[in-house]
Amino acid sequence: MIQKKKFVKTFRNTKTVQLILLLLLETAYVLVLTLNPALGTKLFEDQTLFILCTLSWILALFNLIWLLYDFYKLRTFAEESHALNRAAFLDHLTGIPNRHGLDVVFETYDSPESLAHVACYMVTITNLKEINQTMGHVVGDQMLKDFSGILESVGDAFGVVGRNGGNEFLMIVNHHGIFHRKSEPAVKRIQRGAQ
Numbered sequence: 001m002i003q004k005k006k007f008v009k010t011f012r013n014t015k016t017v018q019l020i021l022l023l024l025l026e027t028a029y030v031l032v033l034t035l036n037p038a039l040g041t042k043l044f045e046d047q048t049l050f051i052l053c054t055l056s057w058i059l060a061l062f063n064l065i066w067l068l069y070d071f072y073k074l075r076t077f078a079e080e081s082h083a084l085n086r087a088a089f090l091d092h093l094t095g096i097p098n099r100h101g102l103d104v105v106f107e108t109y110d111s112p113e114s115l116a117h118v119a120c121y122m123v124t125i126t127n128l129k130e131i132n133q134t135m136g137h138v139v140g141d142q143m144l145k146d147f148s149g150i151l152e153s154v155g156d157a158f159g160v161v162g163r164n165g166g167n168e169f170l171m172i173v174n175h176h177g178i179f180h181r182k183s184e185p186a187v188k189r190i191q192r193g194a195q
Contacts, residue, residue, distance in 0.1 A: 019067050020110055026060055093141055094148035097162035102170055105160050121171040128167040
């Protein structure tokens, strides 16, 4: 992933340098013809020189158009890449990290020292099936959105909250000792939101 970002950055920088050089060349071409009228007259008198200069100017113009198209495509690819990353790592219903997004978070805890004060909590909405059956999936989806919003507002102060799938949510809590001391109001708020 880092290699791809590096390639895109290098490609964008190369295209920027190419655009600057092309604009400098076009500016020099216009300045030379404007500041030296004798050269302009000679250019129009010599048919071979005129055709050669016209072709080079047309090629430079075509190159400019192609460069602008390259920048447009780079922007489109960046937007598509952002949308794909969002779809891959965020839950489409709630907007919080999904299982794959949580995996990325778990990868940051790569040593025993980084896990020393971390706790994971699994939160399950046990009556989601009944809500979906009695009130419909629209109500169940709205409940998931509301609950994840409450869970996220409480959990963001302590770590990361994500949806593991279905009716399961996961809280990754940093400094879990502090969380336990301050969790009473948070637990009450989560319970109020689940009712």
